[in-house]
Amino acid sequence: MPTVHTRELSATPNLTMLFGKAVLTGFTRHGSSLPSTVYSRDLVVDPGHLAAYNKVCGFRLTDELPVTYPHILGFPLQVKLMTDGDFPFPLVGSVHLANRITQHRPVRAEEALSLKVHVDNLRDHAKGKQFDMVTEVTVDGEVVWDSVSTYLRRGGGTGGSSEKEIVVRQPRAVWRVPEDIGRRYAEVSGDRNPIHTHALTAKLFGFPRAIAHGMWTKARCMAAFEGRLPDAYTVDVRFKLPVLLPAKVGFVATQQHGWQFELFDARRGKPHLSGVIS
Template sequence: MVELKESPNLGLLFPKAVLAGFTKKGGGPLPERDYVRTGVSVDPAHLADYNRVCEFRLTDELPATYPHMLTFPMQVKLMTDSDFPFPLVGSVHIANRITQTRSLRVDEKFDLRVHVENLREHPKGRQFDMISEASIGGEVIWHDVSTYLNRGGGSGKSEPNGDRSELPEPTSVWKVPEDIGRRYAEVSGDRNPIHLHPLSAKLFGFPRAIAHGMWTKARCLAAFEGRLPDAYTVDVRFKLPVLLPAKVGFAATPVGAGWKFDLVNARKPQPHLEGTITASPKF
């Protein structure tokens, strides 16, 4: 376990990540190392900026996706360490599951912990889980699992993934502006070049810049404000990227005490994200 006195500097780590994307080939075990920070406070101004970009209301409660902002620099530090076997740039964020056991408030201080685990095969390569936690007084109250895929040399076997056979009819349509990648990068620090500009995105095989997956998740979660319990799990799988600018369709359906929801291309039948929200008092 390694304690960090301050949040890692993403301005230094992302250039390192870009260079590693051209040199790291993948392979080897995951590092058995935890990064921790203690007594971390939330900057109310930063929270307000995040809420505006993701279209949450301005309140003293943290959206369930917000603590990801606090742990993301620690994730990047771990993924850019020399012993991490896969490059950050080029690793695809394919799923994210967040559980909170109660509402989190802006005036609370959190202890943060990040580690990586569960290296396993995927039909298109190898996947692993970045685990982030926020705790107060030794009790974990927020838990985040970000699953990444490193492409190449996969098992070739299809895995059951519960894909929905038909895309739902959107209940609302959102316009996603061309600059949302840059705006979200300002608040998240995630300046991966695939999100910033068409030219930099083309270097990594995208025709245009793409929206951050965690922005699409947060934007969907914002649509449920006022309808969520204090304790819940929001679990999503990222499908096809949102090429910017875009027009997307959002659909939500009640399922028992929870919801299932989808984000789709509003112009043609393509899925961008599918997810569920379930009441979840425990991890």
């Protein structure tokens, strides 16, 4: 079993520098194992930043963190781990397949948080390799929030069906997603991947237009549940076809032993996201 190396950071990593490093080193990465590094960081939430995030994602202003907010606190630690020299896959081109968040109790905005991030569970996928970025938030030693983000690195997969399910749905709500939502979410999340910010740069990576961040679509869906969820729950989503900006999307949710919800193209029914709250 590999030795775990915990590295405590005194400041949030500079994402601009890390993304630059990712571009420069992406073509030199190779390997067959994940690093054992754990990055940790202590912090207190900036109220102004929290308010900006809430506005972009559709949450109300309260004294509690939205369930998706700690993800962006841990995101710089994830990027640092994925741009370290011993990480086997390039950051650019990695696909966010899924995200599972468990809120063990509400987290208040004024609490002192301790974050830890590590990578785990390298395994085969029909289109390549997948792995999990694990983030944990504690307060005074108590785990209050954790998440698992599953990423795919394409290439050398086992093959399999790539068919996309298209179902005619009746939305409970229709949302217009503006063309600039990628840039606005990039400002609050730090995720300035060019596929999200401008149509011209998105075309360089094979997209006809800029696409919305997957974690923005999850956050926007969770904003629709405000006031209807218990203090502790798990929300698990699968990201499907990207949201091409601007867009008109349909949202539907059904309650049975928890909640099931979907986000889809309001005109064509193509699926963007499916989720379960339990």
